[in-house]
Amino acid sequence: xxxxxxxxxGALPAGLWGRLAPLPGAPxxxxxxxxxxxxxxPSEYGQTQKMNLFQSITSALDNALAKDxxxxxxxxxxxxxxxxxxxxxxxxxYGKDRVFNTPLCEQGIVGFGIGIAVTGATxxxxxxxxxxxxxxxxxxxxxAAKYRYRSGDLFNCGSLTIxxxxxxxxxxxxxxxxxxxxxxxxxPGIKVVIPRSPLQAKGLLLSCIEDKNPCIFFExxxxxxxxxxxxxxxxxxxxxxxxxxxxxxxDVTMVAWGTQVHVIKEVAAMAQEKLGVSCEVIDxxxxxxxxxxxVCKSVAKTGRLLISHEAPLTGGFASEISSTVQ
Amino acid sequence: IGHHSTSxxxxxxxxxxxxxxxxxxxxxxxxxxxxxxxxxxxDEEQEKAWRKSSRKMVLEAxxxxxxxxxxxxxxxxxxxxxxxxxxxxRQREELRRHLETYGEHYPLQHFQQEPQKLP
Numbered sequence: 001x002x003x004x005x006x007x008x009x010g011a012l013p014a015g016l017w018g019r020l021a022p023l024p025g026a027p028x029x030x031x032x033x034x035x036x037x038x039x040x041x042p043s044e045y046g047q048t049q050k051m052n053l054f055q056s057i058t059s060a061l062d063n064a065l066a067k068d069x070x071x072x073x074x075x076x077x078x079x080x081x082x083x084x085x086x087x088x089x090x091x092x093x094y095g096k097d098r099v100f101n102t103p104l105c106e107q108g109i110v111g112f113g114i115g116i117a118v119t120g121a122t123x124x125x126x127x128x129x130x131x132x133x134x135x136x137x138x139x140x141x142x143x144a145a146k147y148r149y150r151s152g153d154l155f156n157c158g159s160l161t162i163x164x165x166x167x168x169x170x171x172x173x174x175x176x177x178x179x180x181x182x183x184x185x186x187x188p189g190i191k192v193v194i195p196r197s198p199l200q201a202k203g204l205l206l207s208c209i210e211d212k213n214p215c216i217f218f219e220x221x222x223x224x225x226x227x228x229x230x231x232x233x234x235x236x237x238x239x240x241x242x243x244x245x246x247x248x249x250x251d252v253t254m255v256a257w258g259t260q261v262h263v264i265k266e267v268a269a270m271a272q273e274k275l276g277v278s279c280e281v282i283d284x285x286x287x288x289x290x291x292x293x294x295v296c297k298s299v300a301k302t303g304r305l306l307i308s309h310e311a312p313l314t315g316g317f318a319s320e321i322s323s324t325v326q
Numbered sequence: 327i328g329h330h331s332t333s334x335x336x337x338x339x340x341x342x343x344x345x346x347x348x349x350x351x352x353x354x355x356x357x358x359x360x361x362x363x364x365x366x367x368x369d370e371e372q373e374k375a376w377r378k379s380s381r382k383m384v385l386e387a388x389x390x391x392x393x394x395x396x397x398x399x400x401x402x403x404x405x406x407x408x409x410x411x412x413x414x415x416r417q418r419e420e421l422r423r424h425l426e427t428y429g430e431h432y433p434l435q436h437f438q439q440e441p442q443k444l445p
Binding site: 083 | 333335338413417
């Protein structure tokens with residue numbers, strides 16, 4: 001599997017990791033396999049505040065419920081604030097009719113969400129871990145994704161957004177670490193989005209909530225506390241289906257999403273320092289529908305493509321990207 | 327006696343009084359202890375000694391476990407299927423070669439050594 005053995009957390013003394021730092025002057029890691037580099041605060045969206053990833057999610061949800069009187073948030077344990085604190089304070093602020101718990105039933109969470117969305121209200125469903133999304137797979141693929149299509153656009157569940165913590169966290173093992181984006185990439189009718197940082201997450205989540213198609217928003221759980229940035233307090237949108245070139249280069253194009261973007265950024269720096277290789281780094285951001293134009297344009301320039309993701313290698317989303325580019 | 331899990335705050339659905347009742351008056355383990363003490367099958371001395379030796383047992387097991395090296399990396403690929411398909415075998419080999427070249431970047435000293443020949 002890709003990235004085998006690399007995600008290690010736990011009580012390792014800081015000195016041990018210091019010995020492993022590959023570059024002099026490179027940021028010192030704690031126990032994670034990468035160091036989060038914050039992006040500069042944007043100036044065009046007004047006042048900003050220091051937020052970590054889960055706080056930026058709370059902020060986006062707060063904005064959404066304030067703006068849209070039909071918006072509701074539901075899932076397991078969201079009422080008290082959520083197992084990752086993404087919904088802290090929202091039930092107090094917006095009431096128990098708008099932020100409420102569901103039974104332990106993912107199929108029901110999504111099915112119910114589809115129903116709300118079909119009435120025209122904005123449904124924001126939470127699946128407690130992406131690893132648990134599979135009971136809802138039929139609802140997502142056979143109902144949500146095909147609702148508009150099968151009715152010839154008479155009906156739709158476009159105001160449904162499903163959020164789930166995603167990706168490795170070091171101690172997650174089989175059922176708290178998965179990256180299932182490839183399963184959903186094979187399903188026309190839904191959108192799949194994965195942010196790399198708090199700033200990206202708030203803008204992308206708001207876009208998903210406002211997008212008129214059912215969206216799945218995966219949140220890299222290892223970044224919930226570890227990623228801290230200056231994030232605008234007011235709502236703002238980051239467009240879907242647009243990849244972002246984080247640094248330009250001439251020798252190789254490197255594509256990643258979510259947590260792995262930060263690993264790739266470090267790799268690019270190491271490649272430049274040790275091999276004199278100039279890397280172009282792209283954060284894909286939206287997995288479905290993905291920005292083929294930006295990636296292909298980049299590879300046409302550099303001639304080489306490297307894609308890195310946490311999910312298993314066989315059938316992983318890298319296979320879709322590489323076969324398209326070929 | 328505690329919450330259901332680290333993400334639970336049980337005061338949201340049960341009163342502190344109820345918890346205390348079960349803890350102080352109706353705790354099944356406490357009741358058993360009182361029963362055994364009245365029958366003179368147990369006493370304070372034995373209680374003290376047992377707690378001490380239990381604690382020692384647990385801490386020793388803990389320390390022993392912490393000293394154990396983690397399973398070798400090649401076991402990542404075991405038991406996915408009953409028989410290992412060629413593609414997984416290749417991936418396992420790629421990882422082995424990767425660690426041979428770049429092992430310094432990994433905390434390999436916490437893991438068991440890879441055997442020379444992989445099954």
